[in-house]
Amino acid sequence: VSKKTIIIGDIHGCLHEFKDLIQKIGPSRNDRVVCLGDFMDKGPFPVDCVRYARLQGFEAVISNHEDRHLRWRKREARRIATGIANQMRPMIPKDLAANEQLSDEDIAWLSGHPPFQRLHEPNWIAVHGGLLSTLTLAEQKPDQMMRLRWVDEKDGSSVPSIYDDKKRESSEPPEGSVHWTELWHGPESVVYGHEAFSLSNPKVTRKFDGVECWGIDTGVVHGGHLTALILPSFEVVQVKAREVYDAPHAPIPLQ
Numbered sequence: 123v124s125k126k127t128i129i130i131g132d133i134h135g136c137l138h139e140f141k142d143l144i145q146k147i148g149p150s151r152n153d154r155v156v157c158l159g160d161f162m163d164k165g166p167f168p169v170d171c172v173r174y175a176r177l178q179g180f181e182a183v184i185s186n187h188e189d190r191h192l193r194w195r196k197r198e199a200r201r202i203a204t205g206i207a208n209q210m211r212p213m214i215p216k217d218l219a220a221n222e223q224l225s226d227e228d229i230a231w232l233s234g235h236p237p238f239q240r241l242h243e244p245n246w247i248a249v250h251g252g253l254l255s256t257l258t259l260a261e262q263k264p265d266q267m268m269r270l271r272w273v274d275e276k277d278g279s280s281v282p283s284i285y286d287d288k289k290r291e292s293s294e295p296p297e298g299s300v301h302w303t304e305l306w307h308g309p310e311s312v313v314y315g316h317e318a319f320s321l322s323n324p325k326v327t328r329k330f331d332g333v334e335c336w337g338i339d340t341g342v343v344h345g346g347h348l349t350a351l352i353l354p355s356f357e358v359v360q361v362k363a364r365e366v367y368d369a370p371h372a373p374i375p376l377q
């Protein structure tokens with residue numbers, strides 16, 4: 123059996139669906155499993171998802187949610203050691219409890235995740251957020267790779283998301299901006315997460331010269347699906363959410 127690369131979208135604490143998906147795929151020992159990050163927050167079993175992936179020997183890319191937990195842990199350690207205040211926006215109690223439950227092994231594992239992974243197909247990579255079309259892969263900044271959604275439709279520069287008065291992120295592109303995949307022209311094809319466009323279907327953007335972008339966050343935590351893309355076959359395997367664990371900021375299309 124030839125070696126497969128199994129890429130898994132944003133999990134957000136949905137441990138049952140995570141395990142169901144792995145069971146449904148049944149990876150062999152030689153297969154690679156690459157998670158797109160956002161194991162944590164929103165859903166019911168964030169720490170268990172991290173630990174399960176770590177103990178299974180899965181790989182991952184760093185994402186905004188895990189980055190927040192790593193920074194929080196560092197700043198709390200510094201506060202306790204030196205008295206310097208932790209200036210980050212306070213975590214809600216559920217996230218704080220999860221942060222405290224992360225073991226040193228969990229933290230070390232999460233800290234080791236790169237901003238992108240090559241997927242062993244020529245020119246295919248995995249990243250949590252996105253890539254700026256104005257830069258080569260080597261020039262991209264980790265912080266942007268884990269957070270990027272919108273880019274200026276004219277010059278391709280990063281555009282911050284819009285937040286409402288409750289600090290919730292809008293799923294609409296800010297005026298004059300488009301999703302980064304609209305401008306990305308390769309040479310790398312990209313599998314990414316971070317933004318659910320549908321509760322069922324991966325968002326596939328096909329560019330010229332065979333360059334493709336696959337958005338495989340299908341909102342499992344919002345009652346959608348957990349999606350895996352398997353390379354090189356391009357088989358898509360999904361598990362439906364057992365329940366709606368978290369309301370999305372704005373409605374996400376079912377299809």
Ligand SMILES: [Mn+2]
Nearest residue numbers: 160185186316
């Ligand atoms: Mn994210």
